[in-house]
Amino acid sequence: MKNIGLLFLFLFLGINTVFAQESGNYLEGENIQSVFIEFENPLEDAQKQSSLLAKINMLFPVYPQTTVRTILLDAYSAKVKQLPEVENTFYELRPSLTGDITVTLKIKLSDTLKDKPAKSGALIGGKDFPILYMDNKSLLTSRIAMAEMLYSNNNSWYGRDDAMLNGNPLVDGPAGKGYTGWAEGWASAGIYGITTLSNKSNVYLYGGANLIMSGTAGRELFTDESRIHTAFDDAYVGFFGVKSFSNGNLLSYNFSVGRQQFTIGNGFIIRNTASNGGNRAGLQLNPRWAADYLGLATIKYNNLMLQVFQINPDELPIIDSRTVMNGFNTEYGINLGHKVGFTYLNVSRSDFGYYTPTGDVFRRNGLNLYNIRYYKNLTQGKAGLLIKTEVAHETNSNFKMSAFAGYGEIGWSFAKAKASPTFMYRFSYFSGDDPNTTTFERWDPLLTGGNGEDWVLGANHFKIVQNSNLIAHKIQASLRVSKKIELVPQYFYFKAANNNNVGGNPALSYMPQKAYGQEVNLTWKYFHSRKWYFHGHFAQTIPGAGVKEALGGDANSWFSAMLFFRYSLN
Template sequence: MPASAGLAQEEFSDIHTTELNVSTHAADLEAIDAAPNPQPIELLAVTAIDQLPVEDIHQQPIDLLQENQSQENPLQKNSFNAETISLSPVVLPELEAVQTDSIDPILTASISADFTSQNAASHLLTQSSPEPSIDLSSDLSIDLSTSTQPPQSSETAYDPNAGIRIPLNLGEGRPIERVYIYLTNPTDDAAENETLQQEITEAFGIEAGESFSPLFVDRAIRQVQGLPFVESVEYRLYESNAPGRVIVAVLATLKPTTPQPEEASPAATTQQSGGILGSGDFGDFPTLYVSDRALFKFVLNGSVGLFSDTNPWFGNPQNFVFSPYQPNGTITWGEYSLEAGLAGITRIGDAPFYLYGAATYMISSTVQPDIFQEDDRFDGAIEQLYAGFLIAERGNPIAFNFSVGRQKFQLNQGFLFSQFSGAVNAQDRGASYLNPRTAYDMTVLANARIGNFRLQGFFLEPNLLSVQPRSQYLGANLSYNDRTLEASLAYITIPYSEAVYLLPGGQTEPREGLQVINPRIRFANLFGVDGLWAESEYAYEFSDRFNMSAHGAYIWVGYTANHVSWQPSFSYRFSGFSGDDPNTAAYERFDPLQAGGLSDWLQGLTLGKVFNNSNNFSHRVSVSVQPNELLSLSLVYYYRYANQLNNLGGSPSLQNLQSRDIGHELQLLTRYSLSRNLLLQFLSSIAFPGTAIQRAVSGETDPWFTIQLSAYMFF
């Protein structure tokens, strides 16, 4: 997300004070002082450094679901319950005002210690073979969302199409809510079907609670294809109605003559090599080479968007953009990006030991003046460059994954670290609204899984602009996930930082030494009500360098009518982040770290550009429907108000507030999946400035309108 030659106030203010806000566009960083890091938003406007959490892929016992679903496309419409909950990602905001309208096509693959990882995975997508027609009325499926629940009856079975079908790369790093195993042509023997499904489940090895990785899922699908009784297999990815989660559906077709269960051993079948090099057929693109031991693929991801803002900066650009260029009226411009490279994974010897990695190069550009600067921008640089190893044996509940290099990362659901906040898209990098760059400049990720427990360690350094103060993050996260409960406890510290916090009177204190305690919990099917869920997360921040005591938290409840046409979903969230009271001895302004993601923690496509996740409370109400597996519509409302009138560390124009009323915003998001590789997104928003903004600017304020149309390609 480039910024114009001039830097938006919000951008440089927080970075200078080291409070790095992470939820707005990245205006030009001409003020070396401190420009906040723009962060992309998940599939939406994004504005922060991105990271993906890596959860493990261990196999748990499964529930046999006698599907008695509608006769629609197998992965299509009935919704599922958010029964498997995954950790919410934590993001460290190092930049404040930055882009907000991007789908954040993070086309990188990241791999987690459990089988899902942080970067390599997304690059290796499954081949787009013809989708088999399936009669769901007779489908037999297994729900892998838990290892403890007894088999479900057909009355409680869910169609895996709980959400809109999305390209695989867009789900990378997101927690998997549910995994479904379908037999498209089950036998007449129910006991045999169950045995075969269990064999497929064991071979697939990926369960709810792990984070999604296209690379590892491709490997898992290859293992299922190797079973002697499987004729063909494919998988599909759907976006859940629960915040930031995805659903994986595996469709397996049995061979005409099914081997006896005892013959169903993955080692019994040797698969021929395929891909462009194996078959000589360029129709196998993007798969370069695939065998029962290895998978190598081309990575090709791109995006193009047309954006138009009316009354940007509420009609007062002089108060937010520090540049001779002052965007007034209606500003319309275009952006594009393209990422290309290679990714692969291979087994070493006969041990369950795998090496994987990826390398990609990205170009990005802004055409015509945007709301940050008036000149065209173009940039090219390495996006992903990482390698790792995975130790995972079929049927073994213990797995370990380690990776190092430039890749994406997300902690839990993005409350502190978002998958869209790993890099800054500002200045000459261009594409501030598309926000295509999301990989951290350096990561070291270690993930271990033991049954339903996962332990993750991480070291992160964001990919910032040269004018921004650097910061490094070190942390660990212990989590537990079963069918209805998800809980985690994370510890994070900043061992090195060039940024500082700004205190009243002009004093500063170092960001280095910040420590965070971060518990989180989520319940699915709350009170036994299908589709009702609730989650909460809290972060306490303190420092070993000075007296600091800051708090951030939220409570989020939602309901999805799984058995109603269009599957309407409703949710309400209240969140709060402390501000600094100048009359107390402790510094209390919350540091948002790398939070971000339009649909989750970019709190307002527009309001997020001028006010980050510090010193404010917010009410968020959302309503969404999914007419079919390809189309989704969401309407979100925000009301935000300040905790303290002292807002040092925020946008320069808003550092001393005269009112707590920040503003209201209403945004509409529409997404349509053209195919497994192409996605269209339409986003519109209108924001009304509150009294705090009205009194802070030099002129009359106007509502800020935004319209965005983007297309994304993923291979």
């Protein structure tokens, strides 16, 4: 029975438990699309204002196509704040229309020039906590954050937890028929620092670590057992440098190793580098994102970027497949509006298995993945056409494998209209295995994930069907009803790419008909302040003919509701 349970976990959960939709380390490690600098009270003298802006640009070297690294943003912002002309400054991170991140540095100028103290921070009696120490070379800061989530379901697992969770060793009083609910929470505290190695060469050393305690109480999707878990998430060190040439060209480089998060593109291939749930609690809150190990080298010259990486994801101990991925990612961005990219990765080690109807078991070890993509983005507040598309192919050097995945997404932003609506349609395809061929064709989703606007396809449905053997249609709108409130209604239609679904949920191993079902949901976001963020959703999932037949005709619609908040001291 134990082996059957482990098999269930490998089949159903895959490499990680990617049910959650909210990042505990909010937006850390995600890709930056655009950077803005805003003045609350710009100087009246245009020449002086231009000179000040040039000075700030040198002190805040944040560029599109790089990733959010909070300690670097903290350090850059603190340096700008040290200018005698500046009274106060802070940066704001917001998701862009197409899923990447917009960074805005907001600056309030002082009425009079003021000399700032050479040293400051709580450790030397300053009142600027969470900054612990800061001088003209170094910054040591603390980071404290917490989140809470209330979650309720009606007819989880289509009211058939007996079939959908049969053999799962994590099950102990799971959610099922009727209404159930639970609460999750986490709190984290960490210390991060950066110091200048060379002012002349603009070379810096940085690093940090944080501890996360997460807990769950009530009847969640797998168990009604209350539990608390505490462990490190971030724990990394790195160095970076920036060189500006007289002709205007810009070279930057960044090398880091340790426990840290990593994302490629919009998370189609790599996003969730850590697992949650199980003994770690926080199944939906998803507080942990850092891989067990990530070695990352990034070099950027103007609009061209190259990354070389090695990842060992932080999997749940009970399903740790010891997977190690190596590869490179390159991107070229044009005028912040267009971006093309190519990724290659190889799985050099893994115990993860691919199962077939004949009983043959193949191994992920030896997997090769090739991915090309194109995005046409828009800067915030600009109307126009939005396009995203990616195509990927998987092979394996140890057996015959040919799996495909891809999507096309098109939309339009009415940025000048009331509520600045953006409408998007996306078709996505993840191949299934045809048992009548000698080639294995089922798509391996690897570390895909994120949130409901990225690659969590359906708030409820994603818990049933991961991104494999799947054809999905998504229609989405984004409505900014006020400066701080955004509404995101979505409609999904799902079907299987192949009737053979071995490798998915065991209850759906064969789909008599290909229709998985439909989902309608509404997400709302409230950006109260830089410290407070609120988020909620309602989702209704209707099982399709294929699911109903596979479950013997007994499958109810699944409704869920969620309310979430996050607080960060920084």
